[in-house]
Amino acid sequence: MKSRCLDDIPLGATVSITSRGRSVFLNDRLRPLGLSAGLFPVLMLLYKEQNIMQETLVRHYRLDKGTIARAVRKLEDAGYIRRITDPGNRRAVRLFLTVKGKEAAPLLRAIDREWEERILTGLSPEEKHYVQELMHTVARNSFSGCVQERGDDFDARR
Amino acid sequence: MKSRCLDDIPLGATVSITSRGRSVFLNDRLRPLGLSAGLFPVLMLLYKEQNIMQETLVRHYRLDKGTIARAVRKLEDAGYIRRITDPGNRRAVRLFLTVKGKEAAPLLRAIDREWEERILTGLSPEEKHYVQELMHTVARNSFSGCVQERGDDFDARR
Numbered sequence: 001m002k003s004r005c006l007d008d009i010p011l012g013a014t015v016s017i018t019s020r021g022r023s024v025f026l027n028d029r030l031r032p033l034g035l036s037a038g039l040f041p042v043l044m045l046l047y048k049e050q051n052i053m054q055e056t057l058v059r060h061y062r063l064d065k066g067t068i069a070r071a072v073r074k075l076e077d078a079g080y081i082r083r084i085t086d087p088g089n090r091r092a093v094r095l096f097l098t099v100k101g102k103e104a105a106p107l108l109r110a111i112d113r114e115w116e117e118r119i120l121t122g123l124s125p126e127e128k129h130y131v132q133e134l135m136h137t138v139a140r141n142s143f144s145g146c147v148q149e150r151g152d153d154f155d156a157r158r
Numbered sequence: 159m160k161s162r163c164l165d166d167i168p169l170g171a172t173v174s175i176t177s178r179g180r181s182v183f184l185n186d187r188l189r190p191l192g193l194s195a196g197l198f199p200v201l202m203l204l205y206k207e208q209n210i211m212q213e214t215l216v217r218h219y220r221l222d223k224g225t226i227a228r229a230v231r232k233l234e235d236a237g238y239i240r241r242i243t244d245p246g247n248r249r250a251v252r253l254f255l256t257v258k259g260k261e262a263a264p265l266l267r268a269i270d271r272e273w274e275e276r277i278l279t280g281l282s283p284e285e286k287h288y289v290q291e292l293m294h295t296v297a298r299n300s301f302s303g304c305v306q307e308r309g310d311d312f313d314a315r316r
Binding site: 009010011012013014015016017018019020021022024025041044061062063112115116118119120121122123127130131132134135136137138139141142143 | 180270296
């Protein structure tokens with residue numbers, strides 16, 4: 001019986017399969033918290049930096065505005081974040097964690113680490129470091145840009 | 159201005175961003191063909207092997223049955239594939255490429271290579287090879303299994 005293993009599939013397919021596997025894993029782990037894979041990146045970004053604009057999320061994750069708006073609304077409804085509209089600019093919505101959101105941080109970080117450990121199984125410490133470094137380059141190339149702190153400009157520099 | 163580059167985000171986020179970037183790229187390239195990113199993997203698998211069961215796709219890509227069924231129907235409607243139900247087993251639907259489907263193969267493979275070249279920009283030939291090898295391991299770990307030719311069993315062996 002010939003084996004149709006992952007060895008002979010292109011790089012793009014490995015990325016899709018890994019990403020799909022991550023969604024399945026995250027949905028499974030986050031369900032008890034009333035969260036899902038699509039909400040995870042928003043919370044993870046807020047754990048790094050609060051008071052960010054909703055628009056920054058759109059640029060950071062290159063998702064369409066509607067997808068981010070729905071994720072933000074779900075997180076607000078679930079009590080994890082609050083949205084504050086800039087009094088001087090009604091289009092500028094800034095995002096903050098609630099106490100519930102802050103308290104979930106260690107658990108969400110542990111879930112992310114668990115996934116990392118799972119997918120890096122069988123690699124040496126050097127390979128683990130290397131795959132992370134290479135995937136940063138790949139992700140950067142994927143959109144060739146990253147977001148600056150003020151949230152409104154792309155920066156293609158390293 | 160502090161930079162919030164991809165350097166300081168976790169591995170999982172790089173995978174999600176890369177996968178999202180791939181979908182954007184594929185949708186852009188496939189639109190003129192009446193195709194989309196979600197249909198791409200089905201065609202790519204059929205370019206490797208025809209006469210596969212619809213169920214095999216579900217297992218190969220770990221997508222739910224409904225998602226695969228919709229993709230297969232869209233490809234059939236667009237004239238790229240045909241579905242043949244096994245006379246002895248009405249639940250067994252086998253998939254074949256049409257002439258139109260076969261003729262699209264070189265273009266679709268070129269699109270996949272173009273994406274690979276784009277995301278591997280700046281890596282040495284050794285790094286390019288290495289990232290592909292590492293991503294195979296990561297994808298395998300992601301679901302810890304692969305599909306055998308007969309389409310109905312997982313095989314976790316290399």
